Amino acid sequence: MGLSPSVVTRLVSRLEKRQLVTRTSSAPDRRCVCPVLTSAGRTLIERLRLPASHAVREGLGEAENQPALARLAQAFTPTG
Structure with a gap:
C-alpha cells in the first residue's frame, strides 16, 4: 500500500x-x-459495507459487459 x-x-x-x-x-x-x-469495529464495517459496495458498483457502470472487468464487477454484486 x-x-x-x-x-x-x-x-x-x-x-x-x-x-x-x-x-x-x-x-x-x-x-x-x-x-x-472489536465488535464495534465489525459493526461499523458491516454498516458501511453495503453503501460502499453500491458506490463501487455504480462506479463500475457497464463493467459486467467488459470481459476484463466482469469478475471485479461480479465481486461487488450482492448474493442471496
Missing part, C-alpha cells in the same frame, strides 16, 4: 482510540503487534 510504519502506527492508534481495534501480540513473533477488530 505504500504506507510507512509510522503512518500505520498512527492509523491503528486512531482506530484503537475509537475502540474499533485492539492490539494483540503475535504468538509466533512477539515483536509483532496485530490489530484485531
Whole structure:
C-alpha cells in the first residue's frame, strides 16, 4: 500500500482510540503487534459495507459487459 510504519502506527492508534481495534501480540513473533477488530469495529464495517459496495458498483457502470472487468464487477454484486 505504500504506507510507512509510522503512518500505520498512527492509523491503528486512531482506530484503537475509537475502540474499533485492539492490539494483540503475535504468538509466533512477539515483536509483532496485530490489530484485531472489536465488535464495534465489525459493526461499523458491516454498516458501511453495503453503501460502499453500491458506490463501487455504480462506479463500475457497464463493467459486467467488459470481459476484463466482469469478475471485479461480479465481486461487488450482492448474493442471496
